[in-house]
Amino acid sequence: xxxxxxxxxxxxxxxxxxxxxxxxxxxxxxxxxxxxxxxxxxxxxxxxxxxxxxxxxxxxxxxxxxxxxxxxxxxxxxxxxxxxxxxxxxxxxxxxxxxxxxxxxxxxxxxxxxxxxxxxxxxxxxxxxxxxxxxxxxxxxxxxxxxxxxxxxxxxxxxxxxxxxxxxxxxxxxxxxxxxxxxxxxxxxxxxxxxxxxxxxxxxxxxxx
Numbered sequence: 001x002x003x004x005x006x007x008x009x010x011x012x013x014x015x016x017x018x019x020x021x022x023x024x025x026x027x028x029x030x031x032x033x034x035x036x037x038x039x040x041x042x043x044x045x046x047x048x049x050x051x052x053x054x055x056x057x058x059x060x061x062x063x064x065x066x067x068x069x070x071x072x073x074x075x076x077x078x079x080x081x082x083x084x085x086x087x088x089x090x091x092x093x094x095x096x097x098x099x100x101x102x103x104x105x106x107x108x109x110x111x112x113x114x115x116x117x118x119x120x121x122x123x124x125x126x127x128x129x130x131x132x133x134x135x136x137x138x139x140x141x142x143x144x145x146x147x148x149x150x151x152x153x154x155x156x157x158x159x160x161x162x163x164x165x166x167x168x169x170x171x172x173x174x175x176x177x178x179x180x181x182x183x184x185x186x187x188x189x190x191x192x193x194x195x196x197x198x199x200x201x202x203x204x205x206x207x208x209x
Contacts, residue, residue, distance in 0.1 A: 003153045006143045010157030013139065017131070018165040023083055023199050026192040027121050028166050029173060030090060033185060035110050037174030040166035042111055046118025048159045054132050055155060058140050067133045072126060076207035079124035083200030086121070090193035094186050126203055 001009070018025075024047065031039035057063060065071070122128050143154035180188075 001142060001146070003146065003149065006146065006150055007153045007157040010139060010143070010154045011161045013135070014158040014161035015165060018162050021195070023086075023121050023125055023196050024118075024166075025169070026195045027086075027117055028170050030189050030192040031114055031117070032170040032173035033177050033180065033188060035114065036177070037167075037171040038111075039114055039174070040168070040170030041163060042114040043118035043121075043170075044159070044163045044166050046115040047122045047162060050119050050122050051132075051159065052155070054129075054136075055140065055151070058132065058137055059144065059151065063133055063137060066129065072129065073207045075123075075129055076126040076203050079126050080200045080204030080207070082120055082124035083196050083203065086117075086124075087193045087195075087197035087200060090189055090196070094189060124203075125199070126206075 024043070028040050028043055031043065057066070139154060140151070143150040146153075177185075
């Protein structure tokens with residue numbers, strides 16, 4: 001494959017994954033309602049740091065350490081607990097919702113929180129790890145045949161797909177939140193929290209199947 005092919009394939013596959021509903025999307029939707037259109041880029045910035053770490057591990061040939069049934073089980077259980085905690089915390093936060101919540105502006109402290117959540121919500125999803133150890137590893141090995149430049153094209157295409165999609169989602173929600181009532185806001189946050197909790201339960205039960 002040439003560099004353009006590596007980029008296009010990486011971008012397309014990553015975009016198909018980003019479009020699928022999951023904990024990260026639920027986080028971006030709920031965060032965008034609270035903190036505005038910058039939520040998506042900040043969350044994905046945290047997500048990308050984690051992905052740089054995973055790519056480095058795989059390129060160095062250390063993937064076999066993670067690709068172990070017991071390790072995957074530990075990741076699934078830990079991830080389930082993180083998701084359950086995050087989901088229930090979102091439910092508890094609804095009692096503090098008021099009209100000021102919908103006009104909240106992004107601040108430095110919120111930026112760091114969203115960045116950290118981008119990391120934790122990604123690592124909490126065991127399918128993220130499984131994807132990188134299977135599909136991601138295959139793509140990475142093909143890109144690695146072109147050396148460091150091939151890897152750069154691969155990672156750029158991959159993370160750009162995530163950044164564009166989640167930026168679009170958060171920007172759209174951030175612009176429309178002025179038209180959202182407190183009641184609708186609570187319903188959307190409750191739905192996002194429920195989705196995160198359901199994924200947590202699913203990942204938790206899957207670890208023992």
